Amino acid sequence: MELHHILADRFPFLSIGILQSRLSWSIRLRWLAIIGFFLATLVTKYFFDLSLPFHLIWQALLLLTVVNLGYLFILKVFKEFTFFYEILFLTLHIIIDLIVLTVLIHLSGGIENPVYLFYIFHIVLSSIVLPRWYPYIIATFVIALFSSLVYSEYSAFIPHYCVFQTNAHENIALTSLILSIFAVTIYITTYICTNFMKIFRQSKREIDVLNRKLVKADQQKTQFFQYTSHELKSPIIAIKSSLDGVIANYGDKIEERPLNVLKRASARSTQMLDIIKELLDLSRNRTLKPQVYKEKIEINKILKAVIENEKSVASSRNIQIHAEIDAQEPSLIGQVSDFEKIFSNLIGNAVRYNKENGQVTIKSKVNNKIAVIEITDSGIGIPEKDLENIFAEFYRSENAKKIVNFGTGLGLSLVKQIIENYGGSIEVLSKLDEGTIFKIYLPLDGNEKCKLADFLKIPGSLCTVWPH
Amino acid sequence: MPKKILIIDDDIDLVEAMRMTLEGAGFEVIDAQEGEKGIAKIESENPDLVILDVMMGTQDEGFHVAYQIKNTESMADLPIIMLSAVGQETGFSFDKEKDEDFLPVNEFIEKPVNPAVLIEVVKSNLGF
Numbered sequence: 001m002e003l004h005h006i007l008a009d010r011f012p013f014l015s016i017g018i019l020q021s022r023l024s025w026s027i028r029l030r031w032l033a034i035i036g037f038f039l040a041t042l043v044t045k046y047f048f049d050l051s052l053p054f055h056l057i058w059q060a061l062l063l064l065t066v067v068n069l070g071y072l073f074i075l076k077v078f079k080e081f082t083f084f085y086e087i088l089f090l091t092l093h094i095i096i097d098l099i100v101l102t103v104l105i106h107l108s109g110g111i112e113n114p115v116y117l118f119y120i121f122h123i124v125l126s127s128i129v130l131p132r133w134y135p136y137i138i139a140t141f142v143i144a145l146f147s148s149l150v151y152s153e154y155s156a157f158i159p160h161y162c163v164f165q166t167n168a169h170e171n172i173a174l175t176s177l178i179l180s181i182f183a184v185t186i187y188i189t190t191y192i193c194t195n196f197m198k199i200f201r202q203s204k205r206e207i208d209v210l211n212r213k214l215v216k217a218d219q220q221k222t223q224f225f226q227y228t229s230h231e232l233k234s235p236i237i238a239i240k241s242s243l244d245g246v247i248a249n250y251g252d253k254i255e256e257r258p259l260n261v262l263k264r265a266s267a268r269s270t271q272m273l274d275i276i277k278e279l280l281d282l283s284r285n286r287t288l289k290p291q292v293y294k295e296k297i298e299i300n301k302i303l304k305a306v307i308e309n310e311k312s313v314a315s316s317r318n319i320q321i322h323a324e325i326d327a328q329e330p331s332l333i334g335q336v337s338d339f340e341k342i343f344s345n346l347i348g349n350a351v352r353y354n355k356e357n358g359q360v361t362i363k364s365k366v367n368n369k370i371a372v373i374e375i376t377d378s379g380i381g382i383p384e385k386d387l388e389n390i391f392a393e394f395y396r397s398e399n400a401k402k403i404v405n406f407g408t409g410l411g412l413s414l415v416k417q418i419i420e421n422y423g424g425s426i427e428v429l430s431k432l433d434e435g436t437i438f439k440i441y442l443p444l445d446g447n448e449k450c451k452l453a454d455f456l457k458i459p460g461s462l463c464t465v466w467p468h
Numbered sequence: 469m470p471k472k473i474l475i476i477d478d479d480i481d482l483v484e485a486m487r488m489t490l491e492g493a494g495f496e497v498i499d500a501q502e503g504e505k506g507i508a509k510i511e512s513e514n515p516d517l518v519i520l521d522v523m524m525g526t527q528d529e530g531f532h533v534a535y536q537i538k539n540t541e542s543m544a545d546l547p548i549i550m551l552s553a554v555g556q557e558t559g560f561s562f563d564k565e566k567d568e569d570f571l572p573v574n575e576f577i578e579k580p581v582n583p584a585v586l587i588e589v590v591k592s593n594l595g596f
Contacts, residue, residue: 234553237479237553237579237580238479238481238485240480240483240582241481241485241581242484242485244485244580244583245484246488248492248583248584249488249489249492249583380507
C-alpha cells in the first residue's frame with residue numbers, strides 16, 4: 001500500500017489500468033513494426049535489387065515475433081501486476097527493443113540507412129513513462145548503442161552490409177556529423193518530452209488535490225443535509241402535532257374558514273416532513289454502504305407487491321399496469337426497504353405522471369448475472385432539457401410540476417443513490433408527450449466487480465431511439 | 469376514576485399537543501421532561517401507561533428508561549408506548565414482531581402522531 005502510494009505520487013498520471021493498456025498498446029505497435037519492416041525488406045529485395053542479408057533480418061524479425069508473443073503471454077497470464085513490476089516490464093520492453101533495433105540497423109546497412117530514426121519512438125515512449133532523469137539514461141543508452149555500432153563497422157570490428165556503395169561508414173567526418181546530430185536530436189527530444197510530462201504531472205497533481213477537495217466538499221454537503229434535516233425535524237413534528245391536536249379536539253368549535261386554514265397548514269407541514277424524511281434518507285444512503293444489510297432480496301416479489309399497491313391509484317384513472325416478470329428470482333443481498341423505495345418511486349411516478357387511460361409496463365429479467373428492470377409509461381414525458389437534471393436534488397421538471405404540485409424533488413436522487421450503492425446503474429429515455437423509460441441494472445451475487453461497461457453489453461441498453 | 473397516562477418527552481409543545489388529545493378523550497395526563505424524573509413519577513404517581521420518547525438527552529435515552537422500567541419488579545407490567553422519529557434516522561425500522569425480544573416496549577408509534585391513532589393505541593394497550 002505504502003509503496004503503491006509512493007509510486008503513484010511519482011507517476012501521478014499512471015494508474016494500473018492506463019499502464020496495462022500501455023503495455024498492450026506497446027505490444028500492438030510492435031506487431032505493426034515487425035510487419036512493416038518485413039514488407040519493407042520484401043519491397044527492397046524484389047523491386048530495388050539491393051543486396052542485404054535478408055535471411056538474417058528475417059531471423060531477427062522472427063526472434064522479435066517470439067519475444068512479442070512472450071510479452072503477450074505474460075500480460076495475459078499475470079493480469080494483476082504490481083505497479084513496480086508494470087514499470088519494470090515496460091522498461092524491459094524498451095531495452096530489448098533497442099537492442100533488436102540496433103541489430104536490424106546493422107543488418108540493413110548501418111549508418112547508410114536512415115532507419116536509425118526509429119530510435120526516436122523509444123525515446124518518446126520512455127520519456128512519457130519513466131520518471132525524472134531516467135529517460136536520459138535511456139537516451140544515453142541509445143546514443144551509446146548506435147555509436148558503438150557505427151564505430152564497430154568503421155573499425156571493421158564487425159562486417160558492414162553495404163546498401164548503396166557510398167562507403168559512408170568509412171567516412172569519419174560524415175559518421176561523426178551524423179552521430180553528433182543524432183545525439184543532439186535524441187537529447188533534445190528527451191528534454192522536450194520530459195519537460196512536457198513534468199508540466200502534465202504537475203497539473204495532474206493539482207487536479208488530484210482539487211478533486212480531493214471536491215469529494216470533501218460533497219461529504220460536507222451531505223453532512224450539512226443530515227444535520228439541518230435533523231434539526232428541522234423536531235420543530236416540524238411539534239407544529240404538526242399541535243395543529244392536528246387542535247383540529248381533532250376543537251375542530252367542531254372552529255368556524256369553517258379558519259379550520260380550513262389549519263387543515264392546509266397541517267397538510268403543508270406534512271409536505272415539509274416528507275422533504276425532511278427524504279433528505280435524511282438520501283444523506284444516509286450517501287454515507288452508508290448497503291453491505292451493512294444481510295437480507296435476502298426477492299426483487300420480483302417486491303416488484304409485484306409495489307405494483308399491487310399502485311393498482312388502486314392506477315385504476316382510478318383507468319391506467320393499465322402490465323407486468324412481464326421472470327419466474328426466476330434474481331439472488332441479491334441487501335435491505336428490502338431499499339428496493340421498495342426504488343420501485344415505489346419509479347412505478348409511482350409512472351402512474352402519477354401518466355395520462356388518463358394510459359399504460360405502465362414493468363419488465364424484469366436476468367441477463368448475465370445482472371438484473372435488468374425496465375419501467376415504461378405512456379405519460380407526459382420529460383423535456384429534453386430537463387433530462388440531464390432529473391436525478392439532481394430538488395429538481396422537478398416544469399411539466400411535472402403542472403400535473404402534480406406536490407413532490408419533494410428528491411425521489412429520483414434517492415433512487416439513483418440506492419442503486420449506485422448496490423453497484424448498479426440507472427438510465428432514462430424519454431419523449432415529450434409520449435412517455436418515459438427507466439432502466440435499472442443491478443449486479444447480482446458473485447458479480448460485485450461488475451462495471452458500467454458490463455451493463456452496456458446487455459442488448460437494448462442505452463437505447464437512444466424511442467421505440468415506436 | 470380516569471386512567472392516568474405519563475408522557476416522558478423533552479419537547480413540551482409535543483407534550484401539550486398529546487395532552488390536549490388525551491385529556492379530550494377523558495384521560496388524566498402527567499408528564500416528565502427527562503428519563504430519571506419520569507421514573508420518579510412512575511413511583512410517586514403510579515400511572516396506568518407510559519408514553520416514552522426515544523430521543524431525549526441522547527439518541528437512545530428512551531431505550532434505557534424502558535429497560536429500567538421493565539427490569540424493576542414493581543413497574544414491569546406497566547405498558548409502554550414508544551414514540552420514535554428514529555426509524556427514519558438510523559435506518560432501522562421498529563418492526564414490533566422482529567424487535568420484541570430486544571426492546572421491552574408494547575408498541576411503537578412514529579412521530580408526529582395522528583390524534584385518532586394516539587387514542588386508539590392508548591386504549592388498546594389499556595385493554596379497552
